[in-house]
Amino acid sequence: MNGLRILDREQTRAGLDPLRVLDAVAAALVALSRGEVSAPPRIAAQAPAGLLGAMPAYVPGLGLAAKLVSVFADPSRPGRSSHRGVVVLYDAHDGTPVALMDAEPLTAVRTAASATLSMRALAPDPRRIAVVGAGVQARAQLDLLAALGLDVPVTVGGRDAERVAALAAAYPFARPGGIEDAVRGADVVFCCTGAVAPLFPRAWLAEGAHVSSVGGSHGCEVDAATVADAALFAEWPGAAAAPPPAGAYELQGVDPGRVVLLGSVVDGRHPGRDGAALTLYKSTGHAALDVAAASVVHAWARSTGAGNLLASAD
Template structure:
């Protein structure tokens, strides 16, 4: 299939490397914030994620529209690794369309886009919900999502204390090398106990963070757990809860979160976007726990795809095809 200059009309195709290069960190942070606020204000059109399940994992479909950012759809597989329990891969593609006339604009790698936009949402939760002055960050996990989180912290908070905790010491050292002030923790429990903020980025099927390990006032951002809960029930019970969208608590997985499926009637789950817009006060009690439970949301894919498309078109990256 032949390609032409990226300045012509047609569909821009970005491979994995160009997709990642086009995801400018600060522009993605701004776009994800706008998308989260739009979700909180009910301005987004995005049905709950659906999935086809296989013995190996699932294929999820996530279409969404965010005013001013665009219209996009993601097809992504989440596949467990039988040889390495607790680890999974996310692969697929994101298609971006013109929100006004429906023209397909771009096709790009979903794995790198998902990792960056998820890290951006998790980081917004930390900035908005952690106690003032929080600077000790623990990242639980050593896979692609954990590495994306560490790399983003390296850009935004290179002076912060970052501890990486995982089951594989070699992978933990490799991940920690992405941040100039990071080091490998002495086990997950010890790393969590000394943290102001915990980023939980695993493919866990059972809890990897326990309530007893969390100091008063800790903020936890849990973005993994597609196959089961990352957090134990006691953590969920004691925390003030936040999510990207209301369906995180009322929809069954894979659309909703495993941790939020059995909340007591009337238990509130606030939207992170409402905190970012100032419509919700956020943490409140400085000594209390806060938990942001991410399930992923199509609006965040739209936000990141919007940035990647704009950056790549400006730089002349990618291949134009007639679709």
């Protein structure tokens, strides 16, 4: 039966097989780097406490989708923000909406997938990993590391010791710590916060470390010294060329020529790391990644019959 399949949060989460999302996001990043994706820069309406962003995209082989998402800081919990909204997947041939799903788990998993791909491409053999944050995005990152079965110690760092300890306790390979404890000596640092100011100084980073920063919707998650010293990678050229909310706060004023597209490293067209250089992957959250994750969820929903199907009027 044709129609619009509606998936709630738990159904959306169930369809986000992490390894399939990883493969789909890799394909989307490669398509982005080759100029094959149709997607305007993200636009947003600014409210007093946050923003509502609109993100449509078409990715050949993956589909056509649009996300409406609100990103609101939580003043009672500094450094944390919420991402709530919906993703609508369309039939790319006739424009019919075919699925509506919850944006929050989808955004978290596709973002963790892109961050993990940056590690695979730029620091594939870490001996120690740091995950900075204790919210939804940090949990999604730890879930993906668990799905990969990496035998690498992970330190979860954050300002709220109680929440950090509770999160780390859910993963046998993880231990809790402060931000400095987590970052110093780590080969890979995943920054997964809603911070509006840099989380740590450049001096805490080991030489040759790889930093993945996926937060910073409201300000800089990474300091200027790290940006200045690092080889820079991103999903799309607008990460540096476009102003926020489409571009990254950290990359404003940076020569866009310094930014290498991660997809060009994923498919081998760019060598990636230059020796022991510090590397930084700065994610702005591109709509192509939402299309990738939505395609995985929809395929699962169709195969299992999950969701409520609203029959087409015709």
